[in-house]
Amino acid sequence: xxxxxxxxxxxxxxxxxxxxxxxxxxxxxxxxxxxxxxxxxxxxxxxxxxxxxxxxxxxxxxxxxxxxxxxxxxxxxxxxxxxxxxxxxxxxxxxxxxxxxxxxxxxxxxxxxxxxxxxxxxxxxxxxxxxxxxxxxxxxxxxxxxxxxxxxxxxxxxxxxxxxxxxxxxxxxxxxxxxxxxxxxxxxxxxxxxxxxxxxxxxxxxxxxxxxxxxxxxxxxxxxxxxxxxxxxxxxxxxxxxxxxxxxxxxxxxxxxxxxxxxxxxxxxxxxxxxxxxxxxxxxxxxxxxxxxxxxxxxxxxxxxxxxxxxxxxxxxxxxxxxxxxxxxxxxxxxxxx
Numbered sequence: 001x002x003x004x005x006x007x008x009x010x011x012x013x014x015x016x017x018x019x020x021x022x023x024x025x026x027x028x029x030x031x032x033x034x035x036x037x038x039x040x041x042x043x044x045x046x047x048x049x050x051x052x053x054x055x056x057x058x059x060x061x062x063x064x065x066x067x068x069x070x071x072x073x074x075x076x077x078x079x080x081x082x083x084x085x086x087x088x089x090x091x092x093x094x095x096x097x098x099x100x101x102x103x104x105x106x107x108x109x110x111x112x113x114x115x116x117x118x119x120x121x122x123x124x125x126x127x128x129x130x131x132x133x134x135x136x137x138x139x140x141x142x143x144x145x146x147x148x149x150x151x152x153x154x155x156x157x158x159x160x161x162x163x164x165x166x167x168x169x170x171x172x173x174x175x176x177x178x179x180x181x182x183x184x185x186x187x188x189x190x191x192x193x194x195x196x197x198x199x200x201x202x203x204x205x206x207x208x209x210x211x212x213x214x215x216x217x218x219x220x221x222x223x224x225x226x227x228x229x230x231x232x233x234x235x236x237x238x239x240x241x242x243x244x245x246x247x248x249x250x251x252x253x254x255x256x257x258x259x260x261x262x263x264x265x266x267x268x269x270x271x272x273x274x275x276x277x278x279x280x281x282x283x284x285x286x287x288x289x290x291x292x293x294x295x296x297x298x299x300x301x302x303x304x305x306x307x308x309x310x311x312x313x314x315x316x317x318x319x320x321x322x323x324x325x326x327x328x329x330x331x332x333x334x335x336x337x338x
Contacts, residue, residue, distance in 0.1 A: 043283050139177075
């Protein structure tokens with residue numbers, strides 16, 4: 001029987017931020033409106049990662065403004081009266097900064113900004129402006145898919161390192177790096193990002209693969225929300241990286257229940273981020289997960305989240321080979337055909 005008078009400590013730390021629980025709302029459309037961000041806080045989110053500002057947004061908007069200024073420079077003075085109307089698209093990026101400010105005024109939980117890019121450029125200036133707008137941290141979402149066969153793996157990795165180094169040189173607030181699992185040696189890449197100054201690693205970015213429309217003969221976007229099965233890849237690598245890097249580890253992708261949160265913590269994550277579960281069940285589902293998490297911890301006699309963090313990492317389990325090739329052989333040989 002659960003002792004209802006027992007105090008269970010759900011608190012954790014992430015990027016140097018003290019959080020009331022490991023439940024964090026990851027970047028999604030749910031973070032685009034101040035009202036929804038407030039609802040996420042009320043439902044139990046300990047922090048929110050705002051929707052991403054894309055490198056392409058800033059570059060396209062800047063090009064539109066530069067083109068207008070260039071084309072207008074040789075025309076009549078009256079042409080300048082059109083500037084306010086044509087500048088409106090440029091405010092999209094500026095609007096992101098205002099959104100940070102509005103969210104900071106509306107909630108008490110940490111607000112983490114998100115930059116989605118793949119190259120160094122003038123857009124890095126926005127990282128500093130996000131800090132000035134009040135962001136508590138920055139999540140650098142590096143979404144780069146190399147398709148040029150002439151580009152080597154070393155070049156791809158160096159691109160990540162250079163980008164993180166450039167961002168870190170601009171900011172004082174902590175920086176987390178959200179990346180995918182497709183590296184020849186993920187532990188080595190994690191260590192390089194660690195050395196470049198990354199305060200956190202967010203595992204993993206989802207690889208959104210387009211589909212083919214056979215009637216229109218077009219390549220079309222294809223978005224499928226995650227499920228708990230996707231958790232396994234994240235659990236494996238966080239358990240392997242725990243203790244091998246100084247950066248905090250965050251798990252995102254496949255968190256749909258309190259049990260998923262527990263597994264994330266035991267692997268070694270500081271926080272469990274979620275979006276798909278909230279898109280499917282509503283923002284209020286966060287409160288359900290928090291309640292079920294308390295019940296599970298009470299039933300299994302855990303006093304705190306910190307007590308379980310890393311308890312099933314590669315370095316903590318009796319058979320670390322379960323994370324390696326031996327497990328691959330066991331799994332394949334264990335399937336029985338009926």
